[in-house]
Amino acid sequence: MNTNFFRQEVDTAVDVLLTQQVILYPTDTVWGLGCDAEVPRAVEKLYKLKGREAGKPSIVLVADLAMLRRYVKEVPAGLEAALADQTRPTTYILPASRALAPGLVAPDGTVGLRVVQDEFCHKVVRRLGHGLVSTSANKAGEPTPAVYSEVDPAIVRGVDHVVSWRQDDQTRVAPSRVVRLGADGQLEVVRG
Template identity: 30%
Template sequence: MLQPINPDHPEPRKIARAIDLIQKGEVIGYPTDTVYGFGCDLMNKAAIERVYQIKGMRQNKNLAFICPDLSDIARYAIVENQAYRILKRFLPGPYTFILPATREVPKYVHLKQKTVGIRVPNHPVALALVRALGRPLISTTAAPPGEDPIIDPGEIDDRFPGLALVLDAGTGGAVPTTVIDLSQGDVQIVRQGAGPTDDLV
């Protein structure tokens, strides 16, 4: 179901409706500062399995998740001083940072690697969702595996009938996040995306 939402000042009742669905184990589509994503509760294993099913993605692929701010990241990832300085410079923004997972992260999310991909997007709707939920929200690009991100929320709603709701904040971006691995103590650019990396290396 498509639900128009104000991209700059998301209506609280629309956020509350989305959160109600997420808390019931549903998967939604929502905008970020890069592309539209699929989201569910990080702590709901059945919902995460549904994300893989809806997207048609193999379960050996890690999923990233959204935190509302830097202080929240430390609950779910081990952040050394150098990594913290980088996060502080680049977040919120169009980046996913890979970091060592803490015990707060369910094992079914970090799989064998014991690392997590964490985002703090610069988008009012995504931040309103994760703040209202009170814990991280899964974030994976709204696209079938190997295809470009879908920029039209109406098309997302049509192509993925397993979604309980798609928050329509207008046309989304076509370039996903830049993925940066900080888990080994140095800076490794895994994927060049929307976020510039000139100042990183």
């Protein structure tokens, strides 16, 4: 790994996010569109680019359990154990707090949160200090781009910054598992 290039890519992505802009970046699963999860204007811009309908929220990446706590009303009892046991990227649907941009909250008051393990995403989120929106880098209804070469050129042109990190990586990873944590602490798989 080219450490200087990696560090420069993280720094540039964070600088763009801090100016309330939208980035195209490699996540721990697929290529995604992202912005600061606490900035309504940035979320609206991202949704407009994606052509996403209102009321269809996106996932928010967080650096750790402490950051996750900021975005939920209450952390369910079994969540910490579930995080420790997860073996692949997993998004947890939980009751949202008011710290998030309203467009990220589902009509039922929940939000999908994922403690990111990917080193690049983790560093960006940690440096940003806020959750990072993560929605697939495609127009609504179009196929999800697993690798950079599959991203629609209109999406590339529409973002404020394209991250260069891992553009040549052809590794394909499935979208995250999505689970809802019940009041009893049991996990209900929404998407395997």
